[in-house]
Amino acid sequence: MLEAYAGKSLKTNRELQEEDQFRREKFLKTNQFYFREKAGADSLAFQWIEELLSSKKYGYSLLMREYGKDALQAEEIFRHTGRALIKLEEMETSGEELPLAVFAAELSDNPHYFDRGTAAGLLLVHAICFREKRGLPENTHEWRELLEDVGIVPDNISSQVHVCGLRLKKGESWHPAYEAFYENGEPCVVTMENLKDITEAKAIDNQVYVVENEMVFSYLTSSEKKKACTILCTSGQLRSAAVKLLDFLVKSGASVYYSGDTDPDGLGIADRLWQKFQASVHIWRMGPEDYEKSLSGEAVGRFGLAKLEQLKHPVLRETAEYIRREKKAGYQENLLEELAKDIQK
Numbered sequence: 001m002l003e004a005y006a007g008k009s010l011k012t013n014r015e016l017q018e019e020d021q022f023r024r025e026k027f028l029k030t031n032q033f034y035f036r037e038k039a040g041a042d043s044l045a046f047q048w049i050e051e052l053l054s055s056k057k058y059g060y061s062l063l064m065r066e067y068g069k070d071a072l073q074a075e076e077i078f079r080h081t082g083r084a085l086i087k088l089e090e091m092e093t094s095g096e097e098l099p100l101a102v103f104a105a106e107l108s109d110n111p112h113y114f115d116r117g118t119a120a121g122l123l124l125v126h127a128i129c130f131r132e133k134r135g136l137p138e139n140t141h142e143w144r145e146l147l148e149d150v151g152i153v154p155d156n157i158s159s160q161v162h163v164c165g166l167r168l169k170k171g172e173s174w175h176p177a178y179e180a181f182y183e184n185g186e187p188c189v190v191t192m193e194n195l196k197d198i199t200e201a202k203a204i205d206n207q208v209y210v211v212e213n214e215m216v217f218s219y220l221t222s223s224e225k226k227k228a229c230t231i232l233c234t235s236g237q238l239r240s241a242a243v244k245l246l247d248f249l250v251k252s253g254a255s256v257y258y259s260g261d262t263d264p265d266g267l268g269i270a271d272r273l274w275q276k277f278q279a280s281v282h283i284w285r286m287g288p289e290d291y292e293k294s295l296s297g298e299a300v301g302r303f304g305l306a307k308l309e310q311l312k313h314p315v316l317r318e319t320a321e322y323i324r325r326e327k328k329a330g331y332q333e334n335l336l337e338e339l340a341k342d343i344q345k
Contacts, residue, residue, distance in 0.1 A: 045082035059126030156193035161242040162233040164221045169200035201248035203230035212260030250280045259284040262291040262330030264304040294330035
């Protein structure tokens, strides 16, 4: 009677859900057949889709979300990502490496197609994680490492760190360009591209002073010329170049003294660095007393305060209690003289 009144066939929600699930599985199986014909059942692309069907992992939710928005667009992303897996197999055989932009352009005619944050870029990461049998990257550095492990080279220029008093070895010899900066006691910039062939990094007296802010770095490198020391500037969040350089230094036996802003983001950077390198990292001028000296009028909001819950380092957790009470940020620029005196000592 209801169907006669509505003039169409009526279906229950369960029937509609089952039809939708059938269409989604057909979408996956159609593309699986496409890659079996194109590359064979032994190809990574075919096996990846088989895993999507069986476990609903490695990009399944992302792909279904894109399918719900636009089925044709989802199929394009799906097939480009499958071709990317086939390309990675070829690159592994030949030992070839490709910049991310070149890799993307070869497969899609768009050099930004697989950029981090795009749907295609996210799906590619899921597919590579299937290939490598590893979890999703949690930050930019891990994303960069994941791509580099399969022969894709991200942008190596924008990731950089400012240094002073640092020696870098290329092969068996100290790099002549950085030796010149080292001998003159002048600061310079090191990018991920520069670090590509570096085999060793050496700090003066096996001590590295790492600061978060550029102005602090400039002050310390100009005021400390009478005492030779190694200073690095991360310019905020730790980029891949800084992490890689610090990894070289820690492996060389260096002690790392890190100082940043005493606000939620600054404490978070220090905490993550300490968790990565443990005993090699010493928190520098970020305790409660330093917070009180560096205090500003800048308010810390509730989202910032929530970040303090994630801290692990005992000194940083103690400072976090003061931040919760004051609800104000502390800035490293207010401790310039103390930082300079520490280095002199």
